[in-house]
Amino acid sequence: MKKLNIAIITGGIVAERGISLKSAKTIYKHLSRKKYNRFLIDFDGKNFIEQSSKKKINKNDFSFTDGKKIKFDLAFLMLHGSPAEDGKLQGFLDVMGIPYTGCDHFVSSLTFDKQSCKTFLRHYKIPMADSLLIFKGDKISTAKIAKMGFPLFIKPNKNGSSYGITKVKTKNEIEEGVNKAFQFDDEVIIESFLKGREFSNGVFRKGDEVVVLPITEIISKNDFFDYQAKYENASEEVTPAKLSKPDTAKCQALSKKLYQVLGCKGMTRFDYIKVGKTFYFLEANTIPGFSEQSIFPQQAVAAGMKISELLDAVVEERLA
Numbered sequence: 001m002k003k004l005n006i007a008i009i010t011g012g013i014v015a016e017r018g019i020s021l022k023s024a025k026t027i028y029k030h031l032s033r034k035k036y037n038r039f040l041i042d043f044d045g046k047n048f049i050e051q052s053s054k055k056k057i058n059k060n061d062f063s064f065t066d067g068k069k070i071k072f073d074l075a076f077l078m079l080h081g082s083p084a085e086d087g088k089l090q091g092f093l094d095v096m097g098i099p100y101t102g103c104d105h106f107v108s109s110l111t112f113d114k115q116s117c118k119t120f121l122r123h124y125k126i127p128m129a130d131s132l133l134i135f136k137g138d139k140i141s142t143a144k145i146a147k148m149g150f151p152l153f154i155k156p157n158k159n160g161s162s163y164g165i166t167k168v169k170t171k172n173e174i175e176e177g178v179n180k181a182f183q184f185d186d187e188v189i190i191e192s193f194l195k196g197r198e199f200s201n202g203v204f205r206k207g208d209e210v211v212v213l214p215i216t217e218i219i220s221k222n223d224f225f226d227y228q229a230k231y232e233n234a235s236e237e238v239t240p241a242k243l244s245k246p247d248t249a250k251c252q253a254l255s256k257k258l259y260q261v262l263g264c265k266g267m268t269r270f271d272y273i274k275v276g277k278t279f280y281f282l283e284a285n286t287i288p289g290f291s292e293q294s295i296f297p298q299q300a301v302a303a304g305m306k307i308s309e310l311l312d313a314v315v316e317e318r319l320a
Contacts, residue, residue, distance in 0.1 A: 003034075003037050004035065004315075004319075005036075005070060005072045005074075006036045006038055006072065006075075007041045007062075007072040008024050008028055008031075008038060008039065008041060008078055009024075009078065010023065010040065010041065010079050011024075011041075011079060012079050012081060012082065014081035014082055015081065015184060016080035020078060022291035022292075023078045023290035024290075025040075026290050026292055026294075026307075027311065030307040030308045031308065031311050032308055032311075035312070039051075039052070039070075043089075050066070061096065062075075072098060074315060075098055075101070076100070077100050078290060081159065082112075084108070084287055085111075086113075087105035087107075090104055090105035090108055101267075101317075101318050102265055102267065102286055103263070103266065106263075107286065108286050110262070111262060111284040113157060114189050115131060115133045115189050117262075120262075121261070121262075121281065126258065128280055128281050129192045130148060132148065132189070132190045133157060133190075134178070134187070134190065135186065135188075136182050136186040136187070136188075140174070142175065145171075145174050145190055146171045148190065150168065150169055150193070151168060151193045152167075152177075152190055152191065152192060153166070153167055154174070154178055154180075154189075154190050155181055155188070155189055155191075156185035156188060156189075157185055157188060158185050159184045159185050163184050164181045164183055164185070166181065178190075194273040194275050194280050196273045196274045196276075197217060197273070198217070198218040198219075198271070198274075199241055199271070199273075200269055201213065201252060201299075202255075202295065202296045203255050203264070203267075203268050203269075204267045204268070204310065204313060205265065205266070205314075205317045206313040207313075207316075207320075210256055210259060211303075211313075212259075213296075213299035213300060213302070214239055214240035214241070214302040215240060215241040215248060216237050216238065216241055216295050216299060217237070217238045217241035218235055218237055219235060219236040221235055239298045250277075251272065251279050255270045258281065262284065264284070265318070268284055269295060269296055270282075270283075270284055271285070
């Protein structure tokens with residue numbers, strides 16, 4: 001069989017660029033060389049650059065020429081943050097007629113906007129923390145925010161990897177936390193604090209089956225699961241999580257429900273806080289981190305899968 005040409009799109013000019021590059025290298029490493037011709041494509045904010053040849057991608061048909069013209073059968077999206085997790089890149093690829101892994105432009109945009117996603121999910125009675133959205137230029141009412149109680153989390157509404165997030169413990173810290181979040185987005189979400197254990201659960205499709213992976217418990221060495229805890233080994237991640245069978249079933253059922261009602265495709269990871277017997281939904285990650293230490297590949301290995309097997313399923317779902 002003819003090998004498929006797969007463009008692994010990564011990079012970007014956002015805070016998460018470094019994570020994207022690490023994730024893309026893991027994808028490149030584990031995608032079958034026998035089945036696919038793999039190309040790392042770095043988006044520099046304006047151009048797409050094929051990393052081996054350093055050739056620019058022709059944006060008229062998303063091809064490049066290196067001795068011969070090379071076109072792509074599939075784009076494997078591994079670019080965290082904008083323009084991939086917010087759906088912009090998916091819209092461009094739809095116009096180009098190039099299939100891509102993961103969620104479509106609408107689902108990506110919806111889940112990237114934390115407050116809009118929460119508003120959508122309230123119709124499905126998903127447990128979530130109380131929240132408030134403020135916009136850049138708004139007059140900040142610290143009194144109104146303080147009524148939500150302390151501590152609070154203040155974070156960019158549309159960003160990931162815990163950039164710009166602050167755990168605020170007093171009224172005097174609100175303004176500083178809001179200003180920090182506005183460095184990463186022009187919308188800021190303020191959420192009430194949920195005291196409990198933190199969990200994460202990956203889901204993907206294998207053929208017609210929605211596969212829910214083992215759950216990971218995240219035990220941060222810091223005050224919460226911030227960037228350092230996620231990417232600089234300042235957390236302990238236990239996979240599979242030490243949960244009772246009923247609690248495991250409850251969390252996995254919620255993950256499957258979220259995956260289906262949101263209309264997700266490909267790999268999606270859902271994050272929760274467990275308070276008492278309830279799993280509270282935090283956010284959906286439609287392009288979850290995929291570096292060697294990331295949660296999603298940990299869960300696949302715990303399920304007895306090879307990473308290459310998981311990636312095959314993601315590719316085959318889209319091409320089917």
